[in-house]
Amino acid sequence: MSRQEILEELKTVLAPYTMDKQVLSNMTDDTEFIRDLKINSANLIDIIIDAEDKYDIEIDADSAEKIHNAGSCIDVIMDKMKEKI
Amino acid sequence: MTSTGNDIVALQLINTERTLKKSFYSKILCSEEIALYTQINLPGLSFENYVWLLWSVKESVYKFCKRHNPRLRFSPTRIKIQEVSFPVTQQDAGVNTTQEGFSFLKEDAYCCQVSFNAKTYYGRSFINDELIFSVVNNENDFQDIYWGIQHIQDDRYVTQAKAVRSLALDKLRKIVSSNNLLIAKTTTGYPEVVQNPHIKLSFAHHGKFVAYSLRLN
Numbered sequence: 001m002s003r004q005e006i007l008e009e010l011k012t013v014l015a016p017y018t019m020d021k022q023v024l025s026n027m028t029d030d031t032e033f034i035r036d037l038k039i040n041s042a043n044l045i046d047i048i049i050d051a052e053d054k055y056d057i058e059i060d061a062d063s064a065e066k067i068h069n070a071g072s073c074i075d076v077i078m079d080k081m082k083e084k085i
Numbered sequence: 086m087t088s089t090g091n092d093i094v095a096l097q098l099i100n101t102e103r104t105l106k107k108s109f110y111s112k113i114l115c116s117e118e119i120a121l122y123t124q125i126n127l128p129g130l131s132f133e134n135y136v137w138l139l140w141s142v143k144e145s146v147y148k149f150c151k152r153h154n155p156r157l158r159f160s161p162t163r164i165k166i167q168e169v170s171f172p173v174t175q176q177d178a179g180v181n182t183t184q185e186g187f188s189f190l191k192e193d194a195y196c197c198q199v200s201f202n203a204k205t206y207y208g209r210s211f212i213n214d215e216l217i218f219s220v221v222n223n224e225n226d227f228q229d230i231y232w233g234i235q236h237i238q239d240d241r242y243v244t245q246a247k248a249v250r251s252l253a254l255d256k257l258r259k260i261v262s263s264n265n266l267l268i269a270k271t272t273t274g275y276p277e278v279v280q281n282p283h284i285k286l287s288f289a290h291h292g293k294f295v296a297y298s299l300r301l302n
Contacts, residue, residue, distance in 0.1 A: 042098070
């Protein structure tokens with residue numbers, strides 16, 4: 001699965017947690033979850049759980065700590081998917 | 086290190102079923118904190134509210150520290166709650182408009198002692214039917230801390246941001262002898278009073294609730 005494919009799927013994962021649909025539809029690797037998408041910090045765990053369910057992976061605390069924008073989230077998802085192989 | 090950190094959780098927005106799943110709460114609580122819930126037997130505090138109480142204290146500690154360390158990332162299980170005590174006095178049933186306070190008395194609050202990066206922090210929180218609100222300090226003394234909570238009609242980010250600034254400015258005008266007070270964000274994204282940067286502010290919002298804490302030196 002390519003970065004671009006995960007980026008597109010990530011938009012669906014993030015959609016319930018942001019009201020800023022315009023920023024979401026134009027999301028790039030550099031889009032920050034809190035600063036740009038205005039996602040409340042209380043939803044960050046929801047996003048990690050949703051990503052775990054979608055890709056059948058487990059995101060540990062060390063990896064979760066790295067997630068702050070779309071790019072870092074995709075990096076973690078790709079790393080965890082590789083670990084499964 | 087002078088600072089303040091606060092957080093608010095609108096309980097109506099919490100997914101209780103999800104909160105009670107181990108896969109969820111174990112990303113917020115470490116094993117010692119999970120055990121602490123059964124050891125201390127906090128009267129009337131459900132496990133889901135315990136999870137979000139600890140979340141709000143940890144988020145407040147993170148905000149307190151990030152002001153001084155902009156590269157810090159939030160990792161809830163690394164911030165360890167070591168003690169929790171419950172309030173002696175009865176809490177209000179709800180917050181319909183605005184509630185403000187000063188010095189956060191121990192007997193009115195859930196009190197937490199927190200360890201993070203070899204330092205100790207102290208949290209004072211209250212919980213009612215609608216929200217959990219926490220303020221954190223690096224001293225077990227909240228005498229120079231003011232706080233406020235407001236229920237707003239609109240949960241859009243722009244409205245939340247405007248409302249919390251307005252609420253904090255109203256308070257500052259009453260306690261600081263300076264005209265034309267302005268609040269601006271520092272380069273690291275933390276609010277402070279332009280005319281007096283020694284006054285540290287922390288803002289929080291969730292759903293239709295906004296909150297501030299501020300510390301006077």
